[in-house]
Amino acid sequence: MNPSISKQHRFFTRTLMRWHMHSNNRVMPWKFEKDPYKIWLSEIILQQTRVAQGTAYYNRFIKKYPAIEKLAKAKEAEVFKLWEGLGYYSRCRNLMATATLIHEKYKNVFPSTYKEILSLKGVGPYTAAAIASFGFDLPYAVVDGNVMRVLSRFFGIFTPIDTTLGKKTFNELAQLLLDPKQPAQYNQAIMDFGATVCKPQSPLCNQCPLSQNCLAFKKKSVDILPKKSKKIIVKQRFFNYFLLEVGSFILIKPRTHKDIWKGLHEFLLSETSSQVSTKDAMKKLSEEIGLSDKKTIEVSKLYKQKLTHQEITARFIRVQLDAIPSELSSFFVQKKQLKKIAFPKIITEYLEEAIFINT
DNA sequence: AACCCGGGGAA
DNA sequence: TTCCCAGGGTT
Incomplete structure (x- = not known):
């Protein structure tokens, strides 16, 4: 038993998983997907992109490139045309580079260790944890915008999420909270919870199973969390x-x-x-x-x-x-x-x- | 650590 | 308008 895990931590994970079992109704095409290629593709498409916007792209990509070999052998212009309008085009370049690498170096077998997955172009800490947990049931906690919002509110953390300290804080906390026996379910649960209950604007605190122990709810600071430090100049x-x-x-x-x-x-x-x-x-x-x-x-x-x-x-x-x-x-x-x-x-x-x- | 990289939907 | 989305790469 990890001594740094408190009662508050255990309440969080237990309650979240219970919510996931009984009340999580979110539906997405790649849910329960175990093919690492499809998981990887969906995660790249969804980086900084809403599910509602990325879904149609995901379906078109899967239809045209049902396996990574198809994507690796596709013409660059064709892939770019399919990506057109989705934004952040370096994702598309990295997608093709990684498809080629997995085709040639890994012989179309997606790498199955966190370290190897993280080394792929276009795959950072979030995406590596997502592929490792969803695809290979490895105990890596995902930390995305949803997760940082949920954790900053429930644990009342005011450290800005866009700083080095903030990233370290949320990563360590997320890893502590992860249920190592069911990493895929846990990661799915916390992201769905952030997207449907602990939303950025007007979260559903009145029907939130965590609210009784939520520090932001207690201190009425739900609407000012998570904190950010940067101001963008246009x-x-x-x-x-x-x-x-x-x-x-x-x-x-x-x-x-x-x-x-x-x-x-x-x-x-x-x-x-x-x-x-x-x-x-x-x-x-x-x-x-x-x-x-x-x-x-x-x-x-x-x-x-x-x-x-x-x-x-x-x-x-x-x-x-x-x-x-x-x-x-x-x-x-x-x-x-x-x-x-x-x-x-x-x-x-x-x-x-x-x-x-x-x- | 700071900055760069798209586009869209919700309030 | 403003915010922010299943973030990652470069300098």
């Missing part, structure tokens, strides 16, 4: 997109530099530090790439896209060229191909509204 950026068109061809470039949307594609971009007129944007374009015989045919309205730490304002300017410039020839594709290419949301939105694409 940077404004202005994107002038030029659609260089030559007949049925159009210029599309991949985003490869260290910036947002790496791995997706876009039109010719000229970024300005402030909102500029179409005329000035065209002038800047001419300075950057000297194109002759160009004719503006259409200027779109302004589109906005809010990211966590940036706000993008974009305008799309259609430019007709007489011929494909030789130095840019490798970037021209048939307009018909656009539907197979993965774009950021702001471009997808424009393309859905623009009718030229079908002409």
